Amino acid sequence: MKKVLLLLADGFETFEACVFIDVIGWNLEEGDKSTELFTCGLRKEIKSSFNQRFIVDYLIDDIDISTFDALAIPGGFEVYGFYNDAYDDKFLDLIRGFKEKDKIIASICVGALPIGKSGILKGKNGTVYNNPIRREALKEFGVNIMHQPIVMDDKIITSWNPSTAIDVALLLLENLTTKNNADKIRQLMGFVV
Numbered sequence: 001m002k003k004v005l006l007l008l009a010d011g012f013e014t015f016e017a018c019v020f021i022d023v024i025g026w027n028l029e030e031g032d033k034s035t036e037l038f039t040c041g042l043r044k045e046i047k048s049s050f051n052q053r054f055i056v057d058y059l060i061d062d063i064d065i066s067t068f069d070a071l072a073i074p075g076g077f078e079v080y081g082f083y084n085d086a087y088d089d090k091f092l093d094l095i096r097g098f099k100e101k102d103k104i105i106a107s108i109c110v111g112a113l114p115i116g117k118s119g120i121l122k123g124k125n126g127t128v129y130n131n132p133i134r135r136e137a138l139k140e141f142g143v144n145i146m147h148q149p150i151v152m153d154d155k156i157i158t159s160w161n162p163s164t165a166i167d168v169a170l171l172l173l174e175n176l177t178t179k180n181n182a183d184k185i186r187q188l189m190g191f192v193v
Contacts, residue, residue, distance in 0.1 A: 002034050002069040002176045007094065008041045008056060009114075011080030014048045016108040016165050020072040023169035023185060030188050032181045035173065037072075040094075042085050049077040060090045070176060071098040072169075075109030075129065075162075086114040096120060104155045106172040108165050110134055112158040116141030126158040127151045166191055 004024050006017060024037040040058040047053055071094070076082030085091055091114055098105055099120040107115055112128040115121050122142035127149070128134045139145050150159045150167055155175075159168045170191075174182035186192050 001036055003067060004035060004037045004070045004072055004172070004176070005058075005063065005068045005098075006037055006039045006072045006074075007060075007091070008039055008046045008048075008054065008074070009076055009082050009085030009091065010041075010047050011049050011076040011078070011082035011085070012046065012074045013076050013109065013162065014050070014052060015162055016074030016076075016111070017048070019108075019165040019169040020074070020106075020172070022189070023166070023173050026185050026189055027173055027177065027181065031173075031185050032177050034177055038068075042088060042090060046085075047080065049080045049082075051080070060094050063094060065094070065097045065101050065103070068098070068103065070104040070106065070172060071095065072172060073105070073107040073111035073114065074165075075107070075111040075113075082110070083113075086111075087117055092118040099156075102155065104157070104172060104175050106157040106168055108159050108168050109161050112143075113137055113141075115156060115158065116143050121153075121156060121158075124156065125151050125153040126156070127160045128158060130160045 039056040041056045095118040126143040128138040
């Protein structure tokens with residue numbers, strides 16, 4: 001079984017988290033049945049953007065990276081405290097740990113910024129929310145900014161806004177399983193006409 005860890009910061013965007021939950025879950029039920037998803041955060045209760053409350057499966061301190069195959073990071077809203085958690089040393093260390101173990105890391109929108117701040121994207125290609133302030137922030141972390149919706153470089157997936165969410169989650173699934181399997185899930189979920 002391939003395990004995905006969904007890393008949640010306070011202020012995370014629910015839509016961006018939900019696509020990972022749904023795609024990995026659809027694969028567990030309707031695809032090749034090889035994937036599971038678990039959540040983690042700095043605290044047991046995490047508030048999303050718009051103040052919805054979620055209870056995570058694990059605390060960051062309890063994670064054994066070697067038992068996971070991929071890390072998924074949704075973006076979030078600054079006004080709801082996203083960067084307080086996303087730029088926390090424990091959050092950044094977990095990202096670095098996944099890279100050190102050569103695991104896939106997938107992010108949506110400003111989920112790319114803690115990846116950039118962790119240093120693992122320095123000198124690599126990436127993208128982020130298509131807003132000049134966020135693009136400049138990612139560039140300051142030494143990332144080569146690409147003007148495209150989704151960028152994958154060295155097993156790190158970044159994207160530029162919520163509209164890319166389903167494609168990022170399916171690209172993660174493709175990298176964990178196969179393109180044919182990911183295409184099957186895309187079709188079953190109705191994202192292919």
